[in-house]
Amino acid sequence: xxxxxxxxxxxxxxxxxxxxxxxxxxxxxxxxxxxxxxxxxxxxxxxxxxxxxxxxxxxxxxxxxxxxxxxxxxxxxxxxxxxxxxxxxxxxxxxxxxxxxxxxxxxxxxxxxxxxxxxxxxxxxxxxxxxxxxxxxxxxxxxxxxxxxxxxxxxxxxxxxxxxxxxxxxxxxxxxxxxxxxxxxxxxxxxxxxxxxxxxxxxxxxxxxxxxxxxxxxxxxxxxxxxxxxxxxxxxxxxxxxxxxxxxxxxxxxxxxxxxxxxxxxxxxxxxxxxxxxxxxxxxxxxxxxxxxxxxxxxxxxxx
Amino acid sequence: xxxxxxxxxxxxxxxxxxxxxxxxxxxxxxxxxxxxxxxxxxxxxxxxxxxxxxxxxxxxxxxxxxxxxxxxxxxxxxxxxxxxxxxxxxxxxxxxxxxxxxxxxxxxxxxxxxxxxxxxxxxxxxxxxxxxxxxxxxxxxxxxxxxxxxxxxxxxxxxxxxxxxxxxxxxxxxxxxxxxxxxxxxxxxxxxxxxxxxxxxxxxxxxxxxxxxxxxxxxxxxxxxxxxxxxxxxxxxxxxxxxxxxxxxxxxxxxxxxxxxxxxxxxxxxxxxxxxxxxxxxxxxxxxxxxxxxxxxxxxxxxxxxxxxxxxxxxxxxxxxxxxxxxxxxxxxxxxxxxxxxxxxxxxxxxxxxxxxxxxxxxxxxxxxxxxxxxxxxxxxxxxxxxxxxxxxxxxxxx
Numbered sequence: 205x206x207x208x209x210x211x212x213x214x215x216x217x218x219x220x221x222x223x224x225x226x227x228x229x230x231x232x233x234x235x236x237x238x239x240x241x242x243x244x245x246x247x248x249x250x251x252x253x254x255x256x257x258x259x260x261x262x263x264x265x266x267x268x269x270x271x272x273x274x275x276x277x278x279x280x281x282x283x284x285x286x287x288x289x290x291x292x293x294x295x296x297x298x299x300x301x302x303x304x305x306x307x308x309x310x311x312x313x314x315x316x317x318x319x320x321x322x323x324x325x326x327x328x329x330x331x332x333x334x335x336x337x338x339x340x341x342x343x344x345x346x347x348x349x350x351x352x353x354x355x356x357x358x359x360x361x362x363x364x365x366x367x368x369x370x371x372x373x374x375x376x377x378x379x380x381x382x383x384x385x386x387x388x389x390x391x392x393x394x395x396x397x398x399x400x401x402x403x404x405x406x407x408x409x410x411x412x413x414x415x416x417x418x419x420x421x422x423x424x425x426x427x428x429x430x431x432x433x434x435x436x437x438x439x440x441x442x443x444x445x446x447x448x449x450x451x452x453x454x455x456x457x458x459x460x461x462x463x464x465x466x467x468x469x470x471x472x473x474x475x476x477x478x479x480x481x482x483x484x485x486x487x488x489x490x491x492x493x494x495x496x497x498x499x500x501x502x503x504x505x506x507x508x
Numbered sequence: 509x510x511x512x513x514x515x516x517x518x519x520x521x522x523x524x525x526x527x528x529x530x531x532x533x534x535x536x537x538x539x540x541x542x543x544x545x546x547x548x549x550x551x552x553x554x555x556x557x558x559x560x561x562x563x564x565x566x567x568x569x570x571x572x573x574x575x576x577x578x579x580x581x582x583x584x585x586x587x588x589x590x591x592x593x594x595x596x597x598x599x600x601x602x603x604x605x606x607x608x609x610x611x612x613x614x615x616x617x618x619x620x621x622x623x624x625x626x627x628x629x630x631x632x633x634x635x636x637x638x639x640x641x642x643x644x645x646x647x648x649x650x651x652x653x654x655x656x657x658x659x660x661x662x663x664x665x666x667x668x669x670x671x672x673x674x675x676x677x678x679x680x681x682x683x684x685x686x687x688x689x690x691x692x693x694x695x696x697x698x699x700x701x702x703x704x705x706x707x708x709x710x711x712x713x714x715x716x717x718x719x720x721x722x723x724x725x726x727x728x729x730x731x732x733x734x735x736x737x738x739x740x741x742x743x744x745x746x747x748x749x750x751x752x753x754x755x756x757x758x759x760x761x762x763x764x765x766x767x768x769x770x771x772x773x774x775x776x777x778x779x780x781x782x783x784x785x786x787x788x789x790x791x792x793x794x795x796x797x798x799x800x801x802x803x804x805x806x807x808x809x810x811x812x813x814x815x816x817x818x819x820x821x822x823x824x825x826x827x828x829x830x831x832x833x834x835x836x837x838x839x840x841x842x843x844x845x846x847x848x849x850x851x852x853x854x855x856x857x858x859x860x861x862x863x864x865x866x867x868x869x870x871x872x873x874x875x876x877x878x879x880x881x882x883x884x885x886x887x888x889x890x891x892x893x894x895x896x897x898x899x900x901x902x903x904x905x906x907x
Contacts, residue, residue, distance in 0.1 A: 332553040434729040
């Protein structure tokens with residue numbers, strides 16, 4: 205598809221543009237879920253877990269592996285992905301964080317890069333890199349609204365994503381675990397003095413983000429209809445972009461940024477074609493880093 | 509007491525067996541053929557299939573007595589397969605490693621970008637003293653981008669000509685479906701093979717009177733195709749031709765199904781006539797027509813497919829080429845009287861290159877394979893289509 209010229213846009217183009225943005229925003233739910241995972245770990249430990257998207261896809265693959273030979277319904281597959289995500293989350297903490305000197309910011313960055321590549325290669329070796337079908341719910345449903353339509357499977361992904369976000373917000377702001385997590389995030393020493401076990405909180409955070417990641421991986425598979433190891437790297441990049449645009453540590457920011465990036469990605473695809481699409485998303489990232497480094501919901505714009 | 513005697517007897521028997529077996533084993537010679545390709549990363553399946561095909565063919569040759577070397581002795585083939593990760597630098601490094609051993613030929617690689625760079629480090633023209641490029645024959649089984657063997661006189665390919673395949677396919681479509689007039693293309697923009705083949709498809713469609721209404725573009729690891737498919741829907745073309753590998757081919761086909769895009773005919777990329785496409789989207793791919801140089805339609809091809817499966821691979825147009833290469837190498841070793849010894853390596857490499865260059869025709873699994881002056885293959889091919897979850901032969905053009 206070649207580049208379009210904006211002045212040539214007619215009514216059909218306009219309808220297509222709106223539809224593209226709507227599709228992108230719905231798919232952006234998966235970016236939002238990944239962004240939440242990145243942001244939660246950063247919020248608690250002030251570290252970036254670069255293996256998060258690969259672990260999420262790994263969890264989705266694991267759900268297929270666990271249920272291999274069983275004709276399990278889609279919700280069971282999704283549930284299994286969430287469980288596998290939690291387990292992988294704990295393993296990621298043990299391998300890439302627990303025994304790594306946290307004082308050195310590069311050490312955990314490198315360990316999670318290593319883990320990203322390792323998880324990717326495990327997937328490739330387990331599946332020979334062959335794309336696998338992934339079940340979806342409501343894939344045959346199309347909600348029509350005049351000239352527009354919304355995919356039932358993407359609507360489900362969107363609603364499930366919203367539920368996950370609501371659940372996480374409840375967990376963080378209405379439970380003791382959430383209180384402990386926020387305490388460790390804000391004042392780790394004071395939290396420890398109050399009797400909060402930092403390691404426990406960290407493990408729990410990784411398990412929870414792993415569960416969210418498992419759901420994100422499953423929803424990505426459901427939205428595309430397939431899983432492939434090709435997904436790990438681009439989703440890692442998207443997750444990081446969403447985290448930066450949403451503001452490191454901000455869950456509402458990650459949600460809005462996920463939808464924004466998904467919508468803009470399709471808008472740029474529509475307007476400028478595939479060869480320039482990612483360029484504009486990267487420019488957006490740099491614009492945020494320079495002009496609004498705290499992200500969308502930063503209280504005071506500016507740079508330190 | 510009895511058990512002591514039994515143990516003693518067993519020991520004597522074992523020693524005697526070993527003593528008798530040793531001279532015979534020492535006489536048995538082996539010729540190592542090294543294959544290389546992607547065995548990690550997202551194209552790992554290609555490497556697995558190539559390795560399995562090389563091993564299956566080697567076993568077949570070995571069962572029939574092996575290969576006769578220049579001194580008249582018989583040798584058995586041994587296969588080694590190295591991973592180049594579909595990475596040009598890695599591919600060059602792997603081949604330099606192979607060339608530093610006693611090997612007189614290598615088989616590979618998987619990816620066209622690796623082949624393109626790799627063939628570039630070989631001596632361009634044989635006998636050119638000013639060219640210090642590597643003098644080592646390589647025969648490619650998978651790398652599909654057209655015309656790669658032209659890069660060096662040490663480079664050979666047993667890869668089907670996609671130009672010939674799509675030229676034939678579009679000419680056939682014109683006669684079989686005269687009512688179909690328009691075509692809309694789809695291409696994986698960041699993959700060399702997909703791009704090159706799409707240009708062939710587009711050109712051949714135009715030459716056969718089809719009007720190309722537009723092209724949808726996407727990237728190898730894209731996840732959403734709604735914008736591209738919406739354009740495709742608006743164009744309303746009779747034929748949709750997709751030049752992409754299974755992951756995005758399936759992604760696009762699934763999006764086409766969601767948006768109700770139902771062209772009268774679907775055409776796919778040669779590499780997508782594989783089990784991967786059927787695993788990913790058998791339902792949506794139903795009816796897609798793809799030209800291929802392999803299908804288990806002859807007794808040899810059926811046997812090859814079964815043998816490759818025994819070694820954990822799948823026979824497709826790429827791995828079938830690897831299978832055929834082993835028989836080509838056997839013939840060249842015998843014709844050129846290659847010695848296969850450590851002190852004849854340089855001479856053996858020259859003989860292998862000359863033998864491969866002199867070939868006018870080889871035996872393929874679907875029939876005779878012609879050889880061109882620029883060291884490419886002219887392979888017989890047929891059209892397959894996805895039907896009821898498997899690839900079935902649709903038509904076999906006259907060779």
